[in-house]
Amino acid sequence: MKSLSALAQSYIERFDTALETLPGQSSRSITDLRKAGLEKFSQQDFPNKRVEEWRYTNLSALTKGAANEDSSGAPALAASSFDADFEIVFIDGIFSENESRLDKLPQGLSLSSLATELGNGAVFSLNDEEDRSLIALNTAFMQDGFCLHVTENTQISGVLGITFKSTGTETHGLHIRNRISLDDGASLTMLERHEGKGSYFSNPVTDISIGNNARLDHYKFQNESVSAFHLALTDVEILQGGIYKNFSFSVGAKISRNELKTVILGSDAESHLDGAYLMRGEQHCDTTTLTEHKVPQNISNQTYKGVLDDRAHGVFQGKIHIAPNAQQVAGDQLSKALLLSDYAGVDCKPELEIYADDVKCSHGATSGELDDDALFYLQARGISESNARKILIEAFLGDVLTSIDNDVVREYFNTQSALWLQNS
Amino acid sequence: MLEIKDLRAEIGGKEILKGINLTINPGEIHAVMGPNGAGKSTLSYVLSGRQGYEVTAGSVTYQGQNLLDMDPDVRACSGIFLAFQYPVEIPGVASATFLKTALNAQRKFRGEEELDAIQFLKLVREKTKELGIKDDMLKRAVNVGFSGGEKKRNEVLQMALLEPQLMLLDETDSGLDIDALKVAADGVNRLRSPERSALIITHYQRLLDYIVPDFVHVLADGKIVKSGDKSLALELEEKGYAEISAA
Numbered sequence: 001m002k003s004l005s006a007l008a009q010s011y012i013e014r015f016d017t018a019l020e021t022l023p024g025q026s027s028r029s030i031t032d033l034r035k036a037g038l039e040k041f042s043q044q045d046f047p048n049k050r051v052e053e054w055r056y057t058n059l060s061a062l063t064k065g066a067a068n069e070d071s072s073g074a075p076a077l078a079a080s081s082f083d084a085d086f087e088i089v090f091i092d093g094i095f096s097e098n099e100s101r102l103d104k105l106p107q108g109l110s111l112s113s114l115a116t117e118l119g120n121g122a123v124f125s126l127n128d129e130e131d132r133s134l135i136a137l138n139t140a141f142m143q144d145g146f147c148l149h150v151t152e153n154t155q156i157s158g159v160l161g162i163t164f165k166s167t168g169t170e171t172h173g174l175h176i177r178n179r180i181s182l183d184d185g186a187s188l189t190m191l192e193r194h195e196g197k198g199s200y201f202s203n204p205v206t207d208i209s210i211g212n213n214a215r216l217d218h219y220k221f222q223n224e225s226v227s228a229f230h231l232a233l234t235d236v237e238i239l240q241g242g243i244y245k246n247f248s249f250s251v252g253a254k255i256s257r258n259e260l261k262t263v264i265l266g267s268d269a270e271s272h273l274d275g276a277y278l279m280r281g282e283q284h285c286d287t288t289t290l291t292e293h294k295v296p297q298n299i300s301n302q303t304y305k306g307v308l309d310d311r312a313h314g315v316f317q318g319k320i321h322i323a324p325n326a327q328q329v330a331g332d333q334l335s336k337a338l339l340l341s342d343y344a345g346v347d348c349k350p351e352l353e354i355y356a357d358d359v360k361c362s363h364g365a366t367s368g369e370l371d372d373d374a375l376f377y378l379q380a381r382g383i384s385e386s387n388a389r390k391i392l393i394e395a396f397l398g399d400v401l402t403s404i405d406n407d408v409v410r411e412y413f414n415t416q417s418a419l420w421l422q423n424s
Numbered sequence: 425m426l427e428i429k430d431l432r433a434e435i436g437g438k439e440i441l442k443g444i445n446l447t448i449n450p451g452e453i454h455a456v457m458g459p460n461g462a463g464k465s466t467l468s469y470v471l472s473g474r475q476g477y478e479v480t481a482g483s484v485t486y487q488g489q490n491l492l493d494m495d496p497d498v499r500a501c502s503g504i505f506l507a508f509q510y511p512v513e514i515p516g517v518a519s520a521t522f523l524k525t526a527l528n529a530q531r532k533f534r535g536e537e538e539l540d541a542i543q544f545l546k547l548v549r550e551k552t553k554e555l556g557i558k559d560d561m562l563k564r565a566v567n568v569g570f571s572g573g574e575k576k577r578n579e580v581l582q583m584a585l586l587e588p589q590l591m592l593l594d595e596t597d598s599g600l601d602i603d604a605l606k607v608a609a610d611g612v613n614r615l616r617s618p619e620r621s622a623l624i625i626t627h628y629q630r631l632l633d634y635i636v637p638d639f640v641h642v643l644a645d646g647k648i649v650k651s652g653d654k655s656l657a658l659e660l661e662e663k664g665y666a667e668i669s670a671a
């Protein structure tokens with residue numbers, strides 16, 4: 001047997017003791033689930049660069065056990081407040097009743113902590129037949145998260161805030177497990193935020209199901225500490241006429257990966273995965289998407305824009321898979337990166353796997369520097385070089401940020417983006 | 425106002441300006457004419473501080489200061505305005521925002537109060553009206569999708585707003601019909617004053633019917649080969665550059 005990484009070994013050694021305190025410990029089926037997860041994980045270890053999907057993201061800084069060595073990490077941007085209409089808060093991965101504001105939850109929206117659900121012995125089926133080791137690890141060690149449900153035809157107005165704060169004191173990794181289900185005709189807008197200080201490993205796994213004609217606007221702000229590891233996996237299933245819109249705005253973490261998988265199971269359904277990432281220093285930000293069109297007549301698109309300064313590195317891997325019978329499908333994908341330094345870089349791997357013939361797909365990936373002619377033109381009108389650069393960076397991000405439907409969230413992301421630019 | 429002495433400059437190791445001498449006093453308008461590739465645009469870029477041009481010899485003094493030491497934005501704030509031969513398209517930046525940012529940067533530099541959105545809009549409306557320029561381009565991204573003529577008008581509008589001390593116009597008339605040409609000339613003439621000067625680069629005598637220069641220079645192969653009054657422009661039109669340069 002090949003030798004496991006130091007971190008994988010420590011997880012395996014710790015498992016039996018951990019089982020005694022993890023939620024759901026009295027439930028046989030949950031314990032079996034965890035054991036199966038651990039078994040799968042120990043067969044695979046953390047992904048390494050020999051795994052095709054992980055060619056561009058090297059986790060050895062994490063798996064050698066370095067996650068807690070550097071505790072100096074500050075948040076990428078100062079902690080920010082967002083005025084959500086209702087909010088659930090997790091501190092170091094654990095639900096905090098005190099910080100949450102759940103008293104005004106509207107009718108038709110139910111929100112509870114996963115630990116509570118597991119403690120009650122809730123039956124829990126998992127959808128990870130693909131053997132992704134980070135999901136298996138999460139299954140073995142999941143300690144909390146949220147369970148969110150919107151009932152049929154309920155349209156929730158306002159924005160639900162979901163906030164994960166890390167203090168950097170949790171040394172064993174934050175294995176957060178979230179489940180979202182929207183019944184037929186339901187709709188919801190939510191903003192998931194991750195921020196923290198110090199050094200830690202955050203591993204949120206989210207399963208989402210979108211019912212017929214339901215719609216989820218899922219915004220995410222990743223502002224982890226610049227010493228943190230953030231490896232997030234989100235799986236989405238969309239039924240007929242359902243709409244899933246994800247916009248991820250990332251500025252944080254030392255190494256981050258936002259992995260999104262959407263499976264379109266109905267006609268007239270839509271999957272929109274967009275985002276912007278702003279990275280500097282030694283930060284590494286990976287966006288990996290897989291969109292599967294299983295049936296005819298639906299659409300998907302993706303637009304990601306990245307700004308990379310210093311020695312920061314971006315990765316975009318996007319795969320669109322169209323099944324043999326899935327005719328009249330449109331899939332578009334675009335990744336653009338702006339490199340502010342000679343040492344910044346980006347790897348892009350767009351992939352189309354098309355087995356139907358009547359489809360319309362496009363993909364494009366570009367990376368480039370600021371336009372010198374434009375910079376000079378602005379300066380020649382009296383604008384300082386640093387301001388001219390900011391103006392051009394904002395212009396680069398402009399169209400993807402203005403595409404955000406929700407006014408409050410758009411404003412919030414614009415503010416965060418301006419703050420990031422101020423620090424440059 | 426501006427004193428250029430023995431100026432030599434190169435791009436990528438190739439010498440383009442080969443010893444330029446030119447003095448512009450306050451209130452004067454100088455025209456520079458010359459064949460393609462003579463170095464006219466290069467001169468305008470060196471004066472406005474574009475990167476990539478290496479000055480190998482000579483000096484440029486502007487209002488008593490060493491111009492070559494100043495950053496491009498400081499030059500602009502100190503009153504130098506270049507109307508580009510090829511104005512740059514900047515996707516994603518609204519013209520109005522761009523103009524306001526530029527104007528306020530210059531006002532701030534001079535210790536003047538910055539204009540708010542309403543004051544700015546009022547000022548722009550005034551200028552567009554004076555010059556007979558449609559203000560719908562303010563809503564569009566800077567020069568993006570503008571026709572050649574619109575781009576040149578936009579340069580003239582910017583000049584009117586920024587009220588420079590030294591106007592550098594690089595072939596602002598090229599590709600313009602007679603109406604647009606008059607707009608450009610009007611832009612310069614409105615700013616004309618005993619304190620302000622201009623250096624007008626052009627191919628054609630026709631612009632000089634509307635902006636009457638005090639001096640005309642012929643630039644060929646990186647050097648000023650002949651200087652004279654406005655009649656030199658007419659002579660050039662008749663005889664062509666080759667004969668004049670050879671003389």
Ligand SMILES: Nc1ncnc2c1ncn2[C@@H]1O[C@H](COP(=O)(O)OP(=O)(O)O)[C@@H](O)[C@H]1O
Nearest residue numbers: 435436440458459460461462463464465466467
């Ligand atoms: N970026 C550049 N790199 C190399 N050569 C250049 C560059 N720009 C201009 N040149 C050369 O410099 C000379 C002068 O160009 P320019 O100043 O544009 O002339 P003009 O404006 O008088 O037509 C030409 O021979 C041109 O080819």
Ligand SMILES: [Mg+2]
Nearest residue numbers: 464465509595
């Ligand atoms: Mg030229």
